[in-house]
Amino acid sequence: MNASRTARERVRAELTREITDIARRHLAVDGAAGLSLRAVAREMGMVSSAIYRYFPSRDDLLTALIIDGYNALGEAVEKADATVPRDDFTGRWLAVCRAVREWAVARPHEYALLYGSPVPGYRAPEDTIAPGARGVAVFGRIVAEAVAAERLAPPAVLPEPPPAIAPDAEVVRTLIPGASDDVISRAVTAWTGLFGMVSFEVFGQFTNTIDHRAEFFEHAMTCLARVLGLPA
């Protein structure tokens, strides 16, 4: 029956998962550069060549870890968003920000794999883009719903975006339907501001400078929300 073949595939899936789990643990300790296929194999009681039955190369293992990471972060973001009342747009944004920061601070090496220098090859493969969009999709929904509820009031202190970026805005609008180019531009800036702040903290740029990081982060994200036009 199919059951038998399914049994084989099941143990394969289980071993694949065990490999990524161990690899993720090693990654958390040693960083991407220190992740060794042989060490993972040793811990599994396998010989190193056996790993290649499951991942054709070390880079593919890292890519799998990247995809898992994006999904884990995306899930954390989704859960954080879900804990806040739907019409508290600023609260939802702040919850998302905190989720990203806490996820990153708890696993700096994994975060570095996602948003630091991409280790495998120069550009991460296409496969990582879709799961990477999971978190930003939540953010887009928050902004879009705020727009739809007419609760978004961007302060009129910024210039209009140049027409050149209109095609890009069109692409982003699939995530934030109903938003003007100006709102889209502010949203992208807020999103990069979030990750800029988290990266600076995780990668040590705040050493000897910002010590009260949670408080400053909270304030900075509140300011980003205001500039975006989310209610105070």
Add this chain to the structure above:
Amino acid sequence: MNASRTARERVRAELTREITDIARRHLAVDGAAGLSLRAVAREMGMVSSAIYRYFPSRDDLLTALIIDGYNALGEAVEKADATVPRDDFTGRWLAVCRAVREWAVARPHEYALLYGSPVPGYRAPEDTIAPGARGVAVFGRIVAEAVAAERLAPPAVLPEPPPAIAPDAEVVRTLIPGASDDVISRAVTAWTGLFGMVSFEVFGQFTNTIDHRAEFFEHAMTCLARVLGLPA
């Protein structure tokens, strides 16, 4: 005489410099993970063990490259700032932003070494902090001079920073004398926003999303300047 000993030290300094030059070229091509002491030694016509007379370990070579990188970026920022009239504060800020972006886009792997995941050890050593402050010093000067010239008018749409960050603001004030906690908070946010934007672009987060990157960058940095309070 000392001349002879100086001659010896001079050839040593020259070889040290040649090593870092070759290493920097390899870094630009293969990234930090692919930098090999043996490959550098081969290109120099030396045997690999000879390199250890100049750098006690691969991590020390990388640290030297980090320091050189911070200095190069800092110099690029200083030069960019110097090309703009002293009282055109917004122009100086934009010049600094463009310098950072162009430097990063031209050498993504080197930029990743500075602002992506720190490769050697978990935290870059103390030695890298001082040269790393060179760029931010320029930025601090721009803001401080704008404050002194009473040309800084931060739009009153943001909440005041919480008292908890006052001690941190005190530290940053050494870079931006005369600035209020609010201005300092905005300045830090603008600075992290700059690097968040550059990192997103260099690390490929804008793939399939933002294509007109120079134009969007220009606009976003103009907006950050406005939020900071620099004149329109």
Add this chain to the structure above:
DNA sequence: GTGTCGTCAAGAGCAGTGCTCTCGATTGCC
């Protein structure tokens, strides 16, 4: 000028890595 000492490059060698290939053994399907 001679001898001594510090500096240096070369070479061999060790432990570790990613990856390939071959070879039995086991498993699943007809």
Add this chain to the structure above:
DNA sequence: GGCAATCGAGAGCACTGCTCTTGACGACAC
């Protein structure tokens, strides 16, 4: 029961960072 696909083990290759020893060269004191 036999066939074919799958899988783990093992050996091996080329490469890495790093250590240690050896021998040569240059700088200094005498």
